[in-house]
Amino acid sequence: MPKVLISDKMDPKAAQIFRERGVEVDEITGKTPDELKAMIGQYDGLAIRSSTKVTKEILDAATNLKVVGRAGIGVDNVDIPSASAKGVVVMNTPFGNSITTAEHAIALMFALARDLPEADKSTQAGKWEKNRFMGVEVTGKTLGLIGAGNIGSIVADRALGLKMKVIAYDPFLTPERALEMGVEKMTLDDLLLRADFITLHTPLTDQTRNILSAENLAKTKKGVRIINCARGGLIDEAALKAGLDSGHIGGAALDVFVQEPAKESPLFNTPNFISTPHLGASTNEAQVNVAIQVAEQMADFLVSGGVTNALNVPSLSAEEAPRLKPYMALAEKLGSLIGQLAHGEIARVSIHSEGAAAELNQKPIVSAVLAGFLRVHSDTVNMVNAPFLAKERGMEVREVRNEKEGDYHTLLRVSVKTADGERSVAGTLFSNTQPRLVELFGIKVEADLVGNMLYVVNEDAPGFIGRLGTTLGEAGVNIGTFHLGRRDTGGEAVLLLSIDDEVTPELIATVRALPGVKTAMALKF
Known part of the structure; x- marks a missing residue:
C-alpha cells in the first residue's frame, strides 16, 4: 500500500480521499526541516501547502518518494529541478483557488474606491467623519488588467458585471480571445495611460518582475488605484510608496509583498494604502477544493499511474516513455528558448518534426514545446495543461511532420509568428539522448541549453x-x-x-x- 505524508495543515477531506483510494496517510504538520528529513524516507508521496520547503536536501533523503503534491498554485517552495533529477513527479492544483483570488481582487478594488478600512477605524473611534471619506464609483470606470489568463478573465467578467470598461495587457491574448472576454487589448503603455484601476494577474518571472516600475508608475493616470493579488515583486514597492506620498497614485491595495511574511514594510501606514496577509486563496471553499484535488491527483498517480497537473512530466504510457523522454527534453528546451527570445503578440506556434522525430507520438512533444514556451510567462503551466492554456489564449498551434531526413537523422524545429515575422529555432539529439541546439533564427549554431x-x-x-x-x-x-x-x-x-x-x-x-x-x-x- 502506498504511503503519503501530509506535512502542512490541510482540509480533512484530503486524508479521507487518500484512505478511500487505498493509500495509507499520516498527517504530521509543523516539523522542522531536519525532522522532515529524518522521516521522509518512508513515504511514497508528500502532500504540502506553502509551509513545507521541499529542498534538495529533503529530496536526497526521500529514498522512496515518487510524487510531491502542492495543494495550491505556487511551487516556489519545491526544488523542481532536483525533484526531476530524482524522478519525483511534482503536481499542483492550478485552478482550485482562481475564483477566490479573483473575488479578493474585486473586494480590494471596492475597499480602495470607498476607503473602507480607514472609514471603519474612524467610525469605531467615535469620530463620524462623514465628509472626510469621499469615495468614487466603480461604475463607468476603466479597469486595466495586467495578465488576462484564468484569474484575470474571471476578474474581467466580474468587472463587466459592475458596468466597468475593461482593458487588458497580455502578450498571449489574441484579438479573438479579447473579443470573447469582452475586453479591449492594448499595449502596456496605453493601459497605464487610460486605466482608473489597475489589477495584476500574472506570475513573477524575469519578464514581469517590477512590471510596475518607477518609470511605468509615472506613466499612469493621476489618481489611479492599484491592486495586486498575484505575486510580490510585480510592483516596485519603493516607487509605489513615492507615488502614494506624492498623490499621483490615488490608492493601492496589496495582498502580496516582495518579502513574506511582511512584518515590516515602508508602505505600512502610508495614506491610501491597504494590505492583507496573502489572503487570495483563503476561503473555506478554496481550501477544500485544493485539498480534494491534490489528494485525488496523488492517489491516482500512486495507485494507477495516472498523471494530472504535473509540472515536470507529461501524460505518457509506460511503453512510450523511454523513447520519448529525450525528445520531450529537447522540445521543452526549444520552447523555452524561443519563449524567452520572441517578443510581442504570438499568433501561432509551429512544431515541425523531421526524420526519426516524425515517427513518434507528437502529442507529448507538442505539449513539451508549449510548456517550455508558456512557462516563461506563467508558473502554473505544465505539459498536461499547456495545450489547454494555449487554446484558451487563442494561440494557433500547428504540427508538421516530415519523415524524410534532412541534414540530421532527427530534428525538431519550433517557429513562432509575431508582428516582426516568423522566428524559429531547431535542435537535434546527439547519441539519441542529448538535446542540442543546431539553429537559432536562421543562424547555424550548436549549443547545449x-x-x-x-x-x-x-x-x-x-x-x-x-x-x-x-x-x-x-x-x-x-x-x-x-x-x-x-x-x-x-x-x-x-x-x-x-x-x-x-x-x-x-x-x-x-x-x-x-x-x-x-x-x-x-x-x-
Whole structure:
C-alpha cells in the first residue's frame, strides 16, 4: 500500500480521499526541516501547502518518494529541478483557488474606491467623519488588467458585471480571445495611460518582475488605484510608496509583498494604502477544493499511474516513455528558448518534426514545446495543461511532420509568428539522448541549453570576442561553454555562453554597452 505524508495543515477531506483510494496517510504538520528529513524516507508521496520547503536536501533523503503534491498554485517552495533529477513527479492544483483570488481582487478594488478600512477605524473611534471619506464609483470606470489568463478573465467578467470598461495587457491574448472576454487589448503603455484601476494577474518571472516600475508608475493616470493579488515583486514597492506620498497614485491595495511574511514594510501606514496577509486563496471553499484535488491527483498517480497537473512530466504510457523522454527534453528546451527570445503578440506556434522525430507520438512533444514556451510567462503551466492554456489564449498551434531526413537523422524545429515575422529555432539529439541546439533564427549554431546563459547578437568584427571575454573577466564572471554562429562574414553573429552564476541586470547593461552589440539578454534553462 502506498504511503503519503501530509506535512502542512490541510482540509480533512484530503486524508479521507487518500484512505478511500487505498493509500495509507499520516498527517504530521509543523516539523522542522531536519525532522522532515529524518522521516521522509518512508513515504511514497508528500502532500504540502506553502509551509513545507521541499529542498534538495529533503529530496536526497526521500529514498522512496515518487510524487510531491502542492495543494495550491505556487511551487516556489519545491526544488523542481532536483525533484526531476530524482524522478519525483511534482503536481499542483492550478485552478482550485482562481475564483477566490479573483473575488479578493474585486473586494480590494471596492475597499480602495470607498476607503473602507480607514472609514471603519474612524467610525469605531467615535469620530463620524462623514465628509472626510469621499469615495468614487466603480461604475463607468476603466479597469486595466495586467495578465488576462484564468484569474484575470474571471476578474474581467466580474468587472463587466459592475458596468466597468475593461482593458487588458497580455502578450498571449489574441484579438479573438479579447473579443470573447469582452475586453479591449492594448499595449502596456496605453493601459497605464487610460486605466482608473489597475489589477495584476500574472506570475513573477524575469519578464514581469517590477512590471510596475518607477518609470511605468509615472506613466499612469493621476489618481489611479492599484491592486495586486498575484505575486510580490510585480510592483516596485519603493516607487509605489513615492507615488502614494506624492498623490499621483490615488490608492493601492496589496495582498502580496516582495518579502513574506511582511512584518515590516515602508508602505505600512502610508495614506491610501491597504494590505492583507496573502489572503487570495483563503476561503473555506478554496481550501477544500485544493485539498480534494491534490489528494485525488496523488492517489491516482500512486495507485494507477495516472498523471494530472504535473509540472515536470507529461501524460505518457509506460511503453512510450523511454523513447520519448529525450525528445520531450529537447522540445521543452526549444520552447523555452524561443519563449524567452520572441517578443510581442504570438499568433501561432509551429512544431515541425523531421526524420526519426516524425515517427513518434507528437502529442507529448507538442505539449513539451508549449510548456517550455508558456512557462516563461506563467508558473502554473505544465505539459498536461499547456495545450489547454494555449487554446484558451487563442494561440494557433500547428504540427508538421516530415519523415524524410534532412541534414540530421532527427530534428525538431519550433517557429513562432509575431508582428516582426516568423522566428524559429531547431535542435537535434546527439547519441539519441542529448538535446542540442543546431539553429537559432536562421543562424547555424550548436549549443547545449543548460543553466544560466548569456545571449548576445553582435556585428561580426575582429576583436569583439576578446573585448567580451575581458569584460566578463573583469566582472568576475566565469564562462562554462562558449558557442558562436554567424550569417556570413562581417554580418550578424550570435553568441551563447553558459555562465556559472546568474546573469545579473548589471552584467547585461555592461555587455550591451560594448561596441558592436545589438542585443544582449539573460536566458535560463
